[in-house]
Amino acid sequence: MSLLSSARAATGRPSDEPPPPDDLVVVPARHPWRWVAAAAVLVVVAQFLHGLITNPGWDWGTFFGYFFEKSVMDALLVTLQLTFAGAILGFAGGVVLAPMRLSKNPVLKSVSWGFIWVFRSVPLLVQLLFWANLGYLYDRLQIGVPFGPGFFSFETSTLVSAFGAALLGLALHEAAYAAEIVRAGILSVDSRQLEAAAALGIPRLRQFRRILLPQAMRAILPNAANELVNLLKSTSVVYVLAIGELFYQVQVIYGRNGRVVPLLLVATVWYVILTAALSVLQHYVERHYARGYVR
Amino acid sequence: MSLLSSARAATGRPSDEPPPPDDLVVVPARHPWRWVAAAAVLVVVAQFLHGLITNPGWDWGTFFGYFFEKSVMDALLVTLQLTFAGAILGFAGGVVLAPMRLSKNPVLKSVSWGFIWVFRSVPLLVQLLFWANLGYLYDRLQIGVPFGPGFFSFETSTLVSAFGAALLGLALHEAAYAAEIVRAGILSVDSRQLEAAAALGIPRLRQFRRILLPQAMRAILPNAANELVNLLKSTSVVYVLAIGELFYQVQVIYGRNGRVVPLLLVATVWYVILTAALSVLQHYVERHYARGYVR
Amino acid sequence: MIELTGVTKSFGTLEVLHDVDLTVPAGSVTVVIGPSGSGKSTLLRCINHLEKVDRGRVRVDGELIGYRRVGNKLHELSERHILKQRRDIGFVFQTFNLFPHMTALQNVLEAVGKEAEPRGRELLARVGLADKVDAYPRQLSGGQQQRVAIARALALEPKLVLFDEPTSALDPELVGEVLDVMRDLAKAGTTMVVVTHEIGFAREVADTIVFLDEGRLLEQGPPAEVLDNPQHERTKAFLSKVLV
Amino acid sequence: MIELTGVTKSFGTLEVLHDVDLTVPAGSVTVVIGPSGSGKSTLLRCINHLEKVDRGRVRVDGELIGYRRVGNKLHELSERHILKQRRDIGFVFQTFNLFPHMTALQNVLEAVGKEAEPRGRELLARVGLADKVDAYPRQLSGGQQQRVAIARALALEPKLVLFDEPTSALDPELVGEVLDVMRDLAKAGTTMVVVTHEIGFAREVADTIVFLDEGRLLEQGPPAEVLDNPQHERTKAFLSKVLV
Amino acid sequence: AAPDETPKAAAAIDSNTGQTVKINDGPDQQRIVPAKVDAIASQVPEAVRTKGKLVIGVGAAGAGFAPLAFTATDNKTLIGSEPDIAVAVAGILGLEPDLQNTSWESLFIGLDSGKYDVGASNITVTEERKQKYDFATYRKDELAFEAKKGSGWKVTGPQDVAGKKIAVGSGTNQEKILVEWSEEAVKQGLPKVDIKYYQTNQATYLALGSGAIDGYLGPNPTSAYHVATAGETEIVGTYSGAGSTLQGKIALTTKKGSGLVEAYAAAVNELIKSGDYQKILDRWNLAGETVDTSEINPPGLPIEGK
């Protein structure tokens, strides 16, 4: 809202009583409580930060000593690699599994349902241990006639490397979650949109890719970001495979020197920074998919 | 599709050539590949189960010995308590935070944004350690003039019990995630719905409760279930506070007897069962909120 | 009574309403006609403050909509106050905007509360939907949905009702029935503003007809004057195309 | 050419279409009129198999819709085949159902591909939307959205077009323009079925008029016969209500 | 009820003597609690004395590390040599022992915050840790190489570990030795050791079982216990920590400057003198780990180059 142009008053409109409201200055709604609330929040945050900075318990010297330390940076890279690979594989799986679960085909539906059920409920830790230690349970994997003779066989302990096991576990785990995220997005799209697409004779795959998914994106994105942040932190579970990601690395370090707090803080602050970066990205992607929904 | 009633043929319709298609039997679309796929899936699952049952590595004796063991059952109860309390507190928080983040009020918006950012990115482990060890960083918490004299003060080490710390951490952590889930749901609702509600002069809170939330539910539910399953498993992080939940308990046992695989399986199978129960519940709740969306 | 003075509204660079002055006397029916995209819907939306005007004022029953005057200043009202003002203004959307998760009856009762159930049923019966009270919007035909939307707007017994093409999905029989409903409302002193493309309907229902083109109010007057003896070239051209 | 034989369709216990037989010759325009809720939209939806009929057959150009005949058996077609059949059948929805995340032009081009851009622009221009090609549906007025929906259905150059109240949101001028578009289509040999409430429009456009009531096809014939000299009591009652 | 674990869990074979030692892993521990020794008790700072109890932190949450610190068959009670030593020390100091089981992280935070008066959790003295904590040693570690049963592998020196994948705990004596051996192997022109740091024993043991690693260099007592209970692995070589340039030592840990460390050392020395010390270690089959005297802040493992 802007001030009214006083030019309008000069157009010679009859100046009856009360004076035409056009002459009046518009005052935007005032919100005194906002300021009180803002002040209160600022005080609390300031006090907390003050405590953080001045309290010797946090041991900022150690924190800064390790924050950019080489092994930490290397570990951060591993974390990012695992996160990205897990997210991409996971969402690729989810985009396949979600329409399967919604399809009318009972086989596809059950397979998808079963997959989601199992891989959502088995703890990532257990899955990682399972994949990394396949050799513990199965000495050899063989391809061949079911319950019959085999053609090829592998030694399982050489089949899956630690990093491979981590990726496999993360991907399967994420796919199960992503499938439900995508399904929620699809459910949120007005069914008339698909009818319109069907009436135009657009092929199924294209319907999904061009009509359904872009509209579902609005409901998918915040959840996908949730899952990504979660994944970023979940990668710490790969510590069981002795893979040097961020959280593992700080554990190794505080295992050595006993300075738990500043080192946990190193990992935490990195997570906070990465999440902030992700949030900024999320903001722009959300804005992109909000086009056409202005009103 | 049913068979055509042959009565129609008897109504005396002119029997021109070719015979009126009404006499024809309708054959539903056949899907031979479905059967192939179903068979393939069944074989793989059967082989896996066969391997599971016959492989001595799984040590089923130990598994069954501990599956209903009293300390495991007690731990399961703790897990369920933490999960339910975390979920309820978390979603209560999320339902408040999501509209805050979407509101036009800049203070509410920033507070919500900040909350989500911080509590989503700080690892639960770190949060739990923080709340449980508040005393390490702050000897006393005081209520009073900021940066000035205090009126009341507590000894922090007595303030928060281990279980309290676990609850607080879980609730804050879940609230941040739930907020984004609810926000995604809200975004998926057609904005014209809110316009209609506004045009009817329905108060804001009621708009949210009666118009927005029930429609958002379709997109919220699968994600809420995701989060709940995740929470069920995340509770295992409370091991850092030595709270005897399920995963902690099986660790205690295999720490003594060294039978890692069957005991991890005890926890896993419980998770799988609980997730299945949740999925059934989810199915009915989703169906409830799908009413009115039949077409 | 509604009073619009100098109402101007733009979307980006597109001026959709330009300096519209309009007075609607209490208890009268004003019909807005005009080509597609001329700003009719936007005009209605400005009246109940669903769209904030860029310049000008909107008054209903002497009360400023969306603002409160204190001395020589206009204070924006809080959302809560605006919502209260809207309870006196019924609105029938061009796209109906029914709540999909509620049955027809629930849609009608949402703003008035469950106590009003008899009245809600009566309203639905009046628009010919006695047998569809428990149907969800997706199970209703276009015309049935439109009638639910009308019943919903009337349930609050508003002093003023804004209709955005209330008969677009209705067959000739029902148009007659809706006309009856409107006549009753007018008799009870309700003020109405109706956007429509059906000139026949406009002629039947209107006390005043207003012709809008490209956001400008070109002509206004009683139906006989505007429809049969238009002054403006644009109006003439427009009306000449009416199929009879 | 369309041929419906004994088409019956129920939603739950509600029989919406009852034993409908209808033949629409190639290149002709058939207008379906009838009260709200009589099953007009459902009839159109059955023709392009958006709704599966419970009994009876639908043929377009001699080809069964949704089924393939092998010997004395009817095999349900796979979704892929049905989608292919639909590419020859244009459909304009009563609720438009535009894709909200695409501009007007993108909506029109979605099914035909980007190569057809000149044709898409031309179609939009023909319905008076040359300046709105890049607007999103939410930025368009009701009538503008309806015109985009028409252009979208025509972009595929279908042999058959099903219009569900294509002029409900249009002003009299535009109705005339849409009429012109239809005449051109008819000249090019396109078959059309049009559901409408505007009797004037029906009279102008129709080769055959069909009157539907409570799912039954009560009357059909050329406009002069059905409109001016209806045989059935129900038709007479219905038409008597038309506002002129 | 818990399945019968007696055949394995109750017995551990002493790797030195080959004798079977019966381990009591039930909740009823009948711990050795010596009487208060006033001369030593008076060294305890005033604040702790008035509190009347000694809060003992043990970082064995979850799996723990049997037989040093783990959970009894009731799945609640914390047992093992570490709690035993700490409880005995509390007895000499005339304080009520308050055993608290927690995670490794919480243990250190708790020590810093003064929540725990002492940490008894198989903590090795290192130079880095000495910057923050005071140590009173009570045990040394014997080391053992553990490998999958039937591997046919024997470890006697650097040449045997060259090129192998071996797990070790970070910040331990074992790590230091393994790193030295790896460097030694490289000097001899052999490939270096592929060192893996698993954060939990269960992951290590699973990796061992599945062939993901060739061996695990850990404290002899826990390895011996695991070999005896799980029965899937064997010890393929032991190594005395004393044989290297610097003996790794396990110590009672307290916050630097808390003033408690002298009392702890004196109490441990008293235990050694009275013979209770030997009895406690024997109980857990740790006869090979004894020290002659408790030292305060001895030279620790060196600071790792960053």
Ligand SMILES: Nc1ncnc2c1ncn2[C@@H]1O[C@H](COP(=O)(O)OP(=O)(O)OP(=O)(O)O)[C@@H](O)[C@H]1O
């Ligand atoms: N949110 C918006 N953003 C941009 N332009 C808009 C928006 N809403 C409406 N318009 C434009 O404003 C003009 C007037 O729209 P309005 O809906 O008021 O027309 P109308 O007179 O109701 O037309 P119709 O009879 O077709 O419903 C149209 O040209 C439309 O494209």
Ligand SMILES: Nc1ncnc2c1ncn2[C@@H]1O[C@H](COP(=O)(O)OP(=O)(O)OP(=O)(O)O)[C@@H](O)[C@H]1O
């Ligand atoms: N999915 C559905 N479930 C149940 N009933 C339905 C469903 N769809 C339509 N109906 C009912 O079928 C009848 C015919 O609907 P249809 O939409 O075909 O009417 P119509 O002739 O197009 O009416 P209008 O002119 O109002 O658009 C209506 O009574 C409607 O309530």
Ligand SMILES: [Mg+2]
């Ligand atoms: Mg409009």
Ligand SMILES: [Mg+2]
């Ligand atoms: Mg219809």
